[in-house]
Amino acid sequence: MIREDRFLISRKPFAVDLATLTGSQHERGDLIAFSGSVNALWFRRQGGVSRACIGSLKLWSHYLPEPLNLDDPQAVLSADLDGRYGGDCEGRWDGTGYWGTEVPDVQARHLAILRPMLANYPALPSGYDGWWTFQERR
Template identity: 55%
Template sequence: MIREDKFLISRKPFAVDLGSLRGVREDTPQGRNPYYFGGRMDAVWFRRRRGVTVACIGTLWDLQYPEPTDALEFLRQHDDGRYGGDCDGRWDGSGYWGGGTLAEQERHLAILRPMLTNYPAIPPGFDGWWTFQAPR
């Protein structure tokens, strides 16, 4: 991924919680690498759905070799954006979409409501904007 200072929704950027990197190292008996690191990071992003700007919350994930030493290395090594982020919750200004417990939905909305209100500002605790698209 590439970090950009300017927000352009057309470049499908993500803001990430750099302290949220987690994952496991799994041995791979076949293939060219002896193991892979299955990592995930919490992320938020804006998208347009049917002409409406929405705020999303979820995770970015990747399988990597070698294992990254930190969150920034994980992001720099993450170069396959075809799956985007796994969305766990979405707020469009009037309705919420998501699953999980009521407590989890309330936690999502505590981030998503002010995020959409302050569009396109990066929410507190997140670093952005990160994109899979090539630099211009």
């Protein structure tokens, strides 16, 4: 992934909670395979409507040249990881409606994050590190 200082929605950036990064790795011949995940927030736009999203990112690579330092979340994120599927959205707020869980406590936790996030668009949400993208540098 690539960490960018500037938010550009076209780059499909993610804000991540570094403390939630988990993963494991193993040898794959003379290479290393890594599989992990991290909690994330992101903005997306559809039909001219901006949406704030909460969920997780699956992180993996089957072809790393050397092991990752799993104690350094930024080093893990900076590796050549595959994220072609984007985030697994668990909740989304568009300013008028919520999509996601029907569990009231989880929905309330999501909205406590998503409402201020969308209201402060495109600011980086407090407590999250970003903006991270899987897209190549321009």
